[in-house]
Amino acid sequence: MIARHLKHRGSALWLAAIVHRLSGLALAAFLPLHFLALGLAIEGEARLEDFLRWTDRPLVKFAEVALVFLFTVHLLGGLRILVIENLDWREGQKQLAALAAAVSAIVAFVFLVRVF
Numbered sequence: 717m718i719a720r721h722l723k724h725r726g727s728a729l730w731l732a733a734i735v736h737r738l739s740g741l742a743l744a745a746f747l748p749l750h751f752l753a754l755g756l757a758i759e760g761e762a763r764l765e766d767f768l769r770w771t772d773r774p775l776v777k778f779a780e781v782a783l784v785f786l787f788t789v790h791l792l793g794g795l796r797i798l799v800i801e802n803l804d805w806r807e808g809q810k811q812l813a814a815l816a817a818a819v820s821a822i823v824a825f826v827f828l829v830r831v832f
Contacts, residue, residue, distance in 0.1 A: 732813035736793030739786040746783060777831045785824035792816035 756763045770776065796816060800809070 728810040728813050732793060732796065732816070735789055735817075736797070739790040739793065742786050743783075743790060774832075778828075780831060781824050781828045784827040785820055788820040788823045789817070792820060 753764075753767060756767050771780075793816065796809075796812060799812075
């Protein structure tokens with residue numbers, strides 16, 4: 717009986733739901749860093765300038781690209797949930813989830829090209 721309840725795991729829609737949850741957690745973990753940067757701006761120009769120089773490192777730039785990817789994945793995942801909850805079920809939901817992942821990757825790649 718348990719196996720019947722678990723057979724959906726690994727499907728594209730289940731993975732989309734997991735990615736949506738994980739991207740939300742990652743974005744929530746980012747918020748304190750964002751507030752730290754805003755706080756540095758309030759403390760003074762020199763502290764903010766030091767922080768901005770630190771953000772010019774390649775590893776930080778790649779982290780920004782990952783953040784843009786996570787934000788896009790989370791945004792599109794949220795839109796997918798709104799569609800599922802408010803519209804009739806249609807064939808092609810799995811393709812929409814795959815399309816959302818592809819769009820997220822493209823947006824992150826465009827951001828990566830613009831950053832470097």
